[in-house]
Amino acid sequence: MVTNLESGGLQNKHIVVDELRDKRSVQELCACLGISRSGYYAYVKRKDDDPDEHLKRKIRSIYEERDKTVGYRRVQDELYRQYNLKVNHKKVLRLMQELGMQAIIRRKYIHRTSYETAVSDGRITENLLQRNFTAEGPNQKWVTDVTQFRVFDHRIYLSAIKDLWNNEIVAYHLSQRNDNPLVLETFKKAFEKQKDVAGLIVHSDQGYQYTSHAYHDMLPKVGAQISMSRRGNCYDNASMESFFSHLKVEALYPYDIRSIEEAQRRIEEFILFYNEKRAQRKLNKLTPVEYRRQLIA
Template identity: 30%
Template sequence: MNEQRGRGKYTLEFKQEAVRQVKAGRAASVVAKTLGMPKASLTNWVRADAQGQLGMTAEGKPAPVVTPEQAEIARLRAEVARLKMERDIGKKSRGVLCAGRAARYAWIQSMKRRWPITMMCEVLEISPSGYFSWEASQRRPAKGPGRSHSDEALLAHIKAIHEQLRGEYGWPRMHKELLARGVRVGKERVRLLMQRHGIRAKGKKKFVVTTDSRHHLPVAPDLVQRRFTPAEPNLVWSGDITYLSTEEGWLYLAAVLDLHSRQIVGWSLQPHMQTALVKDALLMACFRRKPAAGLIFHCDRGSQYCSRDFQDALKAWGIRSSMSRKGNCWDNAPTDSLWSRLKTACVHGRRFATHDQARQAVMDWIAFYNHSRLHSALGYISPMQFEKRRMAAQLQSAA
């Protein structure tokens, strides 16, 4: 157990996902920052993957070295992924091409965390130097009284953010997002513009509960009692399972949420709902956060969480088990709310042909949620920003 804590291991699924993002054309430094891990580790994984030695086989033996033919296939797949990315940029930016240069600049600014700026400039037929000059001008404070943005320019910002976030934000969160991006504007003006142009947040839909509490396994007491605002990170985590439909069959997602910052600290995506699903999510969270003994893990009474294998994993890390009351969704409200946001943002209205397509969509959303999505319970900042501000305040008070 001590060896695991010291080494800071990552699950094979985590490594494969990180390598996939690099192969898709994202910079290794960006992927490492998004996933909260050292860049050097990611570089080693990419090198190991190219040699066919990333992870181990089911028999516990090192993965075999790939043949030249397999390496060429991998290279071609990476090239196809890049072409798909360029095509996707072209599709999403088609309407922006006709909206003027300012709208193109605004669109690039809203999407720069997703794709390379130079690639977007090429697709939108503008020069990178022109974009960077425009971006610098947006950071300068407005001179004199009056509005710093016309309705047309502001609407371009709103449409770009709305498309980037797949319609997830209503006007209150849109207003906060604009302020966070340096666009000075009143909330009433944002509300009226969105109302006038029919821009609204997607509606929520009901989804099936995945909890199976019809078992005779031991059940832990509720140690949380709906106190969902712990004073520090790694005091209370919450876990749950949801599902995604694909043409290849169901794909199940287990997540671990730190209730202090509402950051998703562990996750696992697998085509089954066995105990390994929730255990892998827990281990990812433990390897990443290395919590001190005494942390509370709160969940429902599902058979996966009550299983001996999962409970043994909790005990090995010194984690206390807590479970909500039977049939009471409010006892685990933060994770239920998380699933609602996930389904609204990247599941409803979309069809996934394969598990890989669904997995990519979910991983992209988790990265966005942790690093960028404004959370009302945190004062409209992202979970990562919330933790960084707390750490900065602690360092300042200790100085």
């Protein structure tokens, strides 16, 4: 790998000479790059006296391999993954600063339906739930939302649906992209398990996934009604917010989660525990699944 000359200035030119000196003479390389030989040899002396030089080379390699998009946290992870090196994150940050390395933030374009267009098209609906988070039977009222959890420079998004009758999570979907398919796939899973949903009220906030054409086409086809919180009012969907809070406090925040895979595993294990093993007073100290099976029996 040849070091990129676009970042790091004079030092990177010295590094290039160092990398290519076995193929060309130092005089020729310095002339080509417009630097002095004395400056290059001064760099070599400093490098030989630097106890962190080998670590810097590994950091530089990771940084260039990832097209300069990694921050010090991800570099720290890659040092361990690629070289089995455990390096304090503060030291990685310091060395990257010395090398003039800073992550390039690439803006991701996510299409968001404009609020004004959604209103004019009738895709902002009234609040049918009115904070009445109870139901007399299954598949009468569902609440849904999306939450996120950050793992270093990455995020994992969870879309979930809860039945207000027994507080069971009837479906969920995980993704590293917060987009329409995240929500649509969640409902696809829900409708595969719950066939009789005619008259069902599905309540959400006014997020762009829930004001999309696809969402508003999907629910009426199965006989479901769309309900939405007032704009910017989280209490209108407090039941779903409560579940996400329990999940993060009990399954995520207490742990030093180092990867998206670990976060996904803990989320899935918590939802299984919540549905099948976590007794609730509202359900006469039964779990959501036990309460549902009691009805069937």
